[in-house]
Structures are given as structure tokens and as C-alpha cells.
Amino acid sequence: MLKINNVSKIYLKGKDKFTALQDVSLEVEKSDFLAVVGPSGSGKSTLLHLVGGLIQPDSGQVLFRGNDVYKMNSKEANRYRTKNVGFVFQQFHLIPYLTVYENIKIAETESERKNGKIEALLEKCALLPLKNKYPSELSVGEKQRTAFVRAIISEPEILLADEPTGNLDPENSKILMTLIKEFNEDGGTVLLVSHEPETTNYATKIITLRSGKRV
Numbered sequence: 440m441l442k443i444n445n446v447s448k449i450y451l452k453g454k455d456k457f458t459a460l461q462d463v464s465l466e467v468e469k470s471d472f473l474a475v476v477g478p479s480g481s482g483k484s485t486l487l488h489l490v491g492g493l494i495q496p497d498s499g500q501v502l503f504r505g506n507d508v509y510k511m512n513s514k515e516a517n518r519y520r521t522k523n524v525g526f527v528f529q530q531f532h533l534i535p536y537l538t539v540y541e542n543i544k545i546a547e548t549e550s551e552r553k554n555g556k557i558e559a560l561l562e563k564c565a566l567l568p569l570k571n572k573y574p575s576e577l578s579v580g581e582k583q584r585t586a587f588v589r590a591i592i593s594e595p596e597i598l599l600a601d602e603p604t605g606n607l608d609p610e611n612s613k614i615l616m617t618l619i620k621e622f623n624e625d626g627g628t629v630l631l632v633s634h635e636p637e638t639t640n641y642a643t644k645i646i647t648l649r650s651g652k653r654v
């Protein structure tokens with residue numbers, strides 16, 4: 440479903456060039472739960488952002504169902520990012536002046552507006568009683584579960600999770616990882632970046648990056 444062919448990404452740091460990813464190739468099947476591991480600075484987040492259509496590679500291709508994500512026109516690329524891909528980040532990135540419900544509502548696409556799925560997902564994630572609260576009134580576990588619901592509300596095919604348990608205690612990590620695993624078992628593809636060995640236990644495949652290269 441996803442094919443990453445020889446992608447490289449170079450960042451400019453002042454006058455210096457820094458190669459964050461070098462010639463990385465990877466194939467991801469629909470049923471995969473892929474964990475990307477490696478030392479800090481090895482290019483894991485960069486790889487996830489490339490898959491999510493967020494940063495352009497300097498060379499190589501990211502193919503989703505055979506279509507190059509970086510050759511799509513802006514309408515198609517926008518659709519790919521909003522409809523096919525969901526993101527969960529370590530820092531939640533919730534909008535502080537919107538409630539739990541509103542944070543999720545704005546991520547719904549036209550087609551989902553009719554089926555009233557938000558309430559069911561809030562219930563599943565033990566968030567329903569908190570639906571009118573603001574992010575500042577939530578625990579970190581609740582914030583991350585809100586971010587998770589927001590990521591999957593539009594039924595994306597791929598969930599990209601970048602250190603999603605980085606700020607969570609072991610109990611909340613387990614709850615979140617179980618939800619992510621269920622998303623995978625229900626047919627969603629997961630790409631997870633993590634430092635924590637317990638979270639990679641949920642994966643069906645693991646790849647390692649070191650200094651921007653796949654090892």
C-alpha cells in the first residue's frame with residue numbers, strides 16, 4: 440500500500456547541510472503495524488513526516504497505492520493528508536480554546552459528518568463525560584486519547600504515531616497502545632516511532648534507522 444523508494448532528506452543548518460535520511464526504502468502492507476526505532480536524531484520523525492506528505496524529500500518517492508504523494512496536485516495532496524493519514528504526536532497539538540468535542544469535530548471530513556461517530560469513539564476512549572472540557576482541564580492521558588480520536592475520526596487508512604506515549608505513564612501508555620493496536624486489527628495501517636521497547640511489542644514489523652540510514 441505504501442512504498443518508499445530511496446528517499447533522502449537534507450536539512451540546511453545555516454550554511455551547513457545535514458543529511459537526515461539517506462536512500463531509505465521501505466514497503467508497508469495494509470495490515471502492518473510498523474515500528475521505526477533508532478537513536479535520537481537518526482531520522483525517525485523525518486521519515487514519518489515524509490510519509491504523511493508534510494515535508495518534501497530531496498530525492499526518492501513516497502508512493503501511496505502507486506501514486507507519488509509529492510507529485511499529486513495540491514487538492515489531491517490535501518485529500519491524502521486529511522483523509523488517508525491521521526497523526527498522533529508526543530505533544531498532542533490540541534487547540535487550547537476548543538473543547539474535546541470541538542477539537543475532534545474540526546478534523547471530521549464531509550463524509551463522516553452524517554454518521555455521528557464522535558460520541559461512539561469518545562465513549563470507547565473513556566472521554567464522553569469530558570467532551571465539553573478544554574485541553575487544559577484534561578490529564579495527559581486524556582489529552583492523548585483526544586488526539587487519538589481526532590486522528591482516526593475520518594477513518595484514515597494510515598495512522599502515523601510519533602512517540603505517542605512519550606509523555607504518558609505506563610498505565611496510560613498501555614491504554615493508548617491498546618487503542619492503536621485495535622485500530623490496526625480493524626484494518627488500519629500503523630507507523631509508530633518509539634523509544635520504548637514495550638510499545639514496539641505491539642508491532643508486527645520493526646525497522647531500525649541509524650544516522651539516516653536503514654540498518
Ligand SMILES: Nc1ncnc2c1ncn2[C@@H]1O[C@H](COP(=O)(O)OP(=O)(O)OP(=O)(O)O)[C@@H](O)[C@H]1O
Nearest residue numbers: 450451452457459478479480481482483484485486
Ligand atoms: N527542520 C529541521 N531543520 C534542520 N535540521 C533538522 C530539522 N528537523 C530535523 N533536523 C535534524 O535532522 C536529524 C533527524 O531528525 P529527526 O527528528 O528525524 O530524528 P529522530 O530520530 O526522530 O530523533 P528523536 O528520536 O530525537 O526525535 C536530527 O539531527 C535533527 O537535528
